[in-house]
Amino acid sequence: MEEDVPPSHSTRRLLLEWDTFELHDQLLRALHHQSFTKPTPIQLKALPPALQGRDVVGVAETGSGKTLAYGLPILHKLLSRRKHPASKTRRPVRALILAPTRELALQISSHLNACLDDAHAPKERVTSNDSRIPKPPPVSVAAVVGGMSLHKQKRILSRGVDVLVATPGRLWDIIQEEVELANDIKSLDFLVLDEADRMTETGHFAELDDILRLTLRWYREESVLEDKLAADAAKNTLQTFVFSATLSKDLQRNLKKRVKPRKNGKNPKPPTTLEDLLERLDFRDSEPEVIDLSPEGGVVSSLKESQIECLSADKDTYLYYFLLRYPGRSLVFLSSIDGIRRLVPLLELLELKVYPLHSQLEQKQRLKNLERFKSTPKSVLLATDIAARGLDILSVDHVIHYQIPRSADTYVHRNGRTARAMRQGFSLIMCTPDERQVLRALLTSLGRGEGEIPQMNVELYMLDKLKPRVQLARHIDVAQHKFNKEMHEKNWFKETADAMEIELDSDFANSDSEAKPSGPTKRRQKAASTKIKDQKLRLKQLLTQPLLAQGISKRYITSGSNPIVHELLAGTSHETMIGVKKTSAGSDLLRKRVKRSSKRGYEEWSGFGSTS
Template sequence: MSIKERSSWKSIPINISGARDLICFEELTEYNVTEDIQTPVPVVSKPLSKKQKRKQKRLNDIAAKKRRLTDGNERNTNNTCYNGVNNLTKTNNKNSKKTSTTRKKNKRNKQKGKNTNHENALQTEDKVSGVVENDCDIDMTEWDKLLVPNEIKEALKEMSFSKPTKIQQEVIKIAIQERVDIVAAAETGSGKTLAFGIPLLYHMLEDKARGFDGCVQDEGEEIVLQEDEECDPSDLVDDINIGNSLQNDKFKKNLPALILAPTRELAIQVKDHLSKVGKYTGFKMTVIVGGMSSQKQERLLGNEPDIIIATPGRLWEFIERGHQYLLNLHRIRYLIIDEADRMLERGHFEELVKILDAINKKNYKNEKRQTYMFSATLTTVHHVPNRLKTKGKVLTKNIKLETLMKKIGIKEKKHVVDITTKKGTAEKLYEAKIICSTDEKDLFMYYFIRSHPGRTLVFTNSIDCIFHITGVLQALSITPFHLHAKMQQRHRLKHLERFRANPDSILIASDVAARGLDIPDVQHVIHYQVPRTCETYIHRSGRCARTGNEGLSLLIVSPEELSFYKRLCNSMQLENGIPQFPYDQASLASSKKIVKLAKEIDALGHSKKKIRLNNDWFTKAAAEMDIELDDDMLMEDDDDESSVILKQKQKQLQSLLKKPIFPKQFSGKYLTKTGQLSLPVKKTTSAIEEVKKISKK
């Protein structure tokens, strides 16, 4: 409290005897009593950097989103879009402030010439300005029927996923309500990742709500001795040692969920999808794959992530090292195996068998675990020759499923879903073949790429073939990307990103890219070499015709591969085989000389490179050992002569490439004398349309 004077103080005459120190009395008659307003002390802080500001803004947006989700749980869903004119005005004002801030940021990026950042900022601006509109326009009632929680539903709304796919409708509700093991087979591109990802996140949110933190002391599982099984004293000693170690570290968190995938790219893709769907759940996810720094991945494991997405090889390395977070895999609550049939094939992924043995530990029966097993070819079986049929070695769908379920440890109470088509491929996938000699494969591939541009994926059976095709196409002034198992992981990811960015790009890959990869708008898949199994053909072809789009699978068959082609047709129950792809003989003839020159240039360049690498290796080895190098050990290189020939062929090829390969089919010998002269132009139709015409006939 303080007093504000409105007049001056007036002295009062007074006579007091004995008061020596008293001078006078003063009186104030006009005044106001006011409250004290404390002025805040200015805090001098270090200004935030641009990166810190962006991080702070992102955290604020997530916090605001979580508050909106919390309010949505308490109110009726019909009143979540608009809550009066005042709230709408506040939201619009908030969005306008964000929009103005983003525009200023875009202007600065434009002045600096950062085109990529500018495009991302524009996308962010559109997203911010359309938050209210998207929240109200997208109908999410279909997800409500599947018991999807608000945290996941909000993320699905941002991803514009208004309706679940067929496999998601068949799996999600049963996995949430009944909490049973799931065995599902669906065509490629049908949404299997969300089919197991949404129930997984739901149950983990449920565990979090009831206070389950994954500690060992909360699980209370018992040792169960199977019927007709004798107790081994060594097993009891191991169990006692485990119990003592757990008592010493009783608050150590167990791993809640593990997802296993066959390839690194698929594991990274699954993590990206789950991160988007689980954006508002707060769960930590980590990818453990080969080709990346094991020290960094060990630090990530030290953070005790809630979900691990891994390939079997690198995960088993950490298990063998005895990482503390992976010691109790037998107590895991959620296990998901994607592309299970591929991972459990004989001779593949030996580490997976060891991991499953650690999960399905002897004398332990984990009744709380929920297991998911997904693939597009779970029920696909190979064509069996007659010589094996007589011996009774016939693999049926039921036998294959029972074998896989026994290896993984699926419980008797399970839900099996199979929505694959009779042939196993997507409904809107069109198939065609070209039968030619081995030397003509490059010719037909180049003809198809030039006549039908679009995002194309070329599959081979060997890495050497990838190098051959890459060299030929580069000689033809086409820059393809390649992907195979011997590449470094950062190069593999970089090539995939560039392939996604260009709508007319070409990717030449081995079967590493055959399973699970979700690359948008792949129009054509070319099988440069016939796959050896129908499962491989189905997964290769499944890179196109995804999420209801159309796609073409072209099979280039040489006479040496006809036996594999017939076996493929028998396994897929194609009685009439695959139709022949139509092509123009005149255009094909004009491409023969071009492709022949390109193959010669590639062969010359390859031989020169081989000689250079060989001589460089011997020269370097001799220098390190400090010895003289004999000239007989070096390969002879006619550098001048071969370089002249190579330059001549390259010059000749460049002149041929400048000429049009596809003529307009017009002859000027018989011109019309009256009326308007109309030149016939070749109609450009897509490869899918041409195959459609053949299938109708």
């Protein structure tokens, strides 16, 4: 058996801050290859107790490195424990990592596999007959999620994996059919709940509860004392990790002291679903290590927040304005799938690169849209809250709350898609009058006031120039949808009539599917199609017209009340809004100045930072 190649002296010198943990050489090489030169704060706090075998409950801001905080100790122990196993031997599952969404589970699997990707390790071994046989990896990681081939996932599990990353629903479906997998989970060495609070929501908790029951310590009544002690010793090896970006202080205190909420009293406070879940976990530590690095008010220091007050009818125009004014990688959150389906064609007509992400898309399409968004610097991802948890998308510049979330946890996790790993980020709340009460309740639950989130500075004259574009695009979308619906219904009638051998009237007389309709139907369809084409041409003309700031001459850039030749030469002028300075969203905020009469019901804000 060939030995692992230790990291070079220069590699160890670059990873001095990791040396205190005495991690496996292969992990150190992987950390160096991925340029992780020093641990993050949550890793610094979590690794020592985790490597000692303690149970750990970690609370830290999103993008802080929680995956490696539990992943490195698990991989270190598995790598230190075994060498390359025989290729025909089934591996029992030693570590189970549960995640609430498919995308997060696949991301965790990818991160852990990157830590095991050792370019220096030998990939083949030579047998006595000189045939080349692929060497199985010392530790294998696989993901089991819904929306992908169940047969393929069962085949992978039949060979066995060391670390299994899964969503509760798909895992429970397989467990019910695979006895070996159920037995593996009964004797796990490591159990991880990532984004635990999300998994307690509707649709996750039932399967999660069934899975967790398999990890509990149990004894058969007929067992003798020695058998009980042996079983207890075996089951005591389970190490549990619970990680999230949000966890209440009361719940942390209960966990640390292992105190159950009091049930007596006049009006006992019922336990939350998360409290109920953590009580069901069979922590082997009497006092799990609780690490809380969550920022005050749920906001990281590198995140700037803002809000826009607008009418419901103007929300699309304000969104379009923001996406044009501050180009970049923007993640727009909506609460409903219908809202995404309405906005996608509208923004596409306005020639923006936009990708949808929601639960009713096929898994392949969801992953494809995510990859497109990651690889396109100036793009928009319209997503429901399935994208709010754990997804590590490099350089998300803006998070936009098109629809305000109902819970503080969701707001914190949405914001966590930007300002990750100490990068700068920006969050915008779009608030209509009927959402004001929702926003107030949201901020109250975060221990904050409305005045703490400044208003966004908006060039209203530029907004007026964009309204005709949005309105025309909306008309085109409605007309196009109506036209396509009529065509779909007509084709359905024809196919159904053919199947039932029924003769339709003259409007549907053409049995040839390629023949064009005749008579009134043909004229109506042609008129509708021509109207849509004309509207698209008008929209294209509007989109090609330059957006000029106030005081800019259409003919001469050196004249007018606001000459911009110097800005153009210096590259500080906006790309599409001529005469507007190129700025970041975080620099165009307003600060509160004075409070107006309570009869008016709002406050006055004055500008600071860079404005045009």
